[in-house]
Amino acid sequence: MHVKWYNNLGIVILLLLFLGYLGWVLHASLESLFSPDKTFLQLLITDASLSDIILRCSISGCFIFLGIIVLNIIANSGYSEEQLKKTNETLREKNSVLEQQVKAKAQEVQQLLKQKNELLMGLSHDLNTPLTPLMGFLPFVIKEEKDPKLKELLEINLKNVHYIRDLVSNTINLALLDSTILGLSPEKIHLLSEVETVLEHRSSSLSDHFILVHNKIDECVFVNADKMKLREVLNNLLMNSIQYTPSSGGTITINAVPQKDHIKVSITDTGIGLTPEQLEHIFDELYKADPARHDHSTKGLGLTICKRIIEKHGGKIWAESPGKDKGTTVYFTLPRYNET
Secondary structure: OOOOHHHHHHHHHHHHHHHHHHHHHHHHHHHHHOOOOOOHHHHHHHOOOHHHHHHHHHHHHHHHHHHHHHHHHHHHHHHHHHHHHHHHHHHHHHHHHHHHHHHHHHHHHHHHHHHHHHHHHHHHHHHHOOHHHHHHHHHHHHHHOOOHHHHHHHHHHHHHHHHHHHHHHHHHHHHHHHOOOOOOOEEEEEHHHHHHHHHHHOHHHHHHOOEEEEEOOOOOOEEEEEHHHHHHHHHHHHHHHHHOOOOOOEEEEEEEEEOOOEEEEEEEEOOOOOOHHHHHHOOOOOOOOOOOOOOOOOOOOHHHHHHHHHHHOOOOEEEEOOOOOOOEEEEEEEEEOOOO
């Protein structure tokens, strides 16, 4: 039970009065020992002045009142402890019910995730199956077709098939990265060699856009990452830089800086650059920075996939740009490989 401050102050005052009253009683007791002609009561009451008697009676009354207060506090304290015990029992019962509900919901979520994963795997197969024969058949038909107009229409159809195939593939890939199906297989990767492999695969695109690449990665840099997923990140970021570099040409600079427990990789281009508003959204799903909003050759998922892959490795990815037409730098971090 909570006792107000003035109750405590009253108890202190009463204790002081009690000490004074006790002093008077002791004084009368000692004096009665050395005064055989007077009894203790005579010394305590008869020889005392009227004001002393009234004061001592008042003090006695105060102590009676103090006893009542103390008994009341003790009684209420016992009542409060009983109420507290009942409240704790009620809380324990409610906590037990909540724990059971949480466990049930967790099992339900796990079941839904399992169903989602099964659906994704089924979709991946079902959506790609009808596209595969079209991708093999249309190039043959285009090659044999003599009518220029019909040939142009067939080429448009083939382009759309490729677009749908890539969109399906990227969408399924992104969904798998968000699910529990896809796991990583980290290994020791020589970063310079991996970047050179990706550059070699994209050499024709770099030549077509008159882009010069400066690979400044040191020979001794190693990362701990999933090789195929890292290659996907490098490929997406490189193609992004190529796409947004003017047709007149430019440069792409790739670097890696070892830090305490990770490697910070950067890919810098001299392309169209980005505004602050674009920088906030370029990793969002289906976001396309102008002038690519109506460019159907891009799906708007590449950077989102890069973000998911890097975060699955425990790293982070971000972009910086001085502004429009001033180029862009994309940074990402990967765990540093340490020999154990």
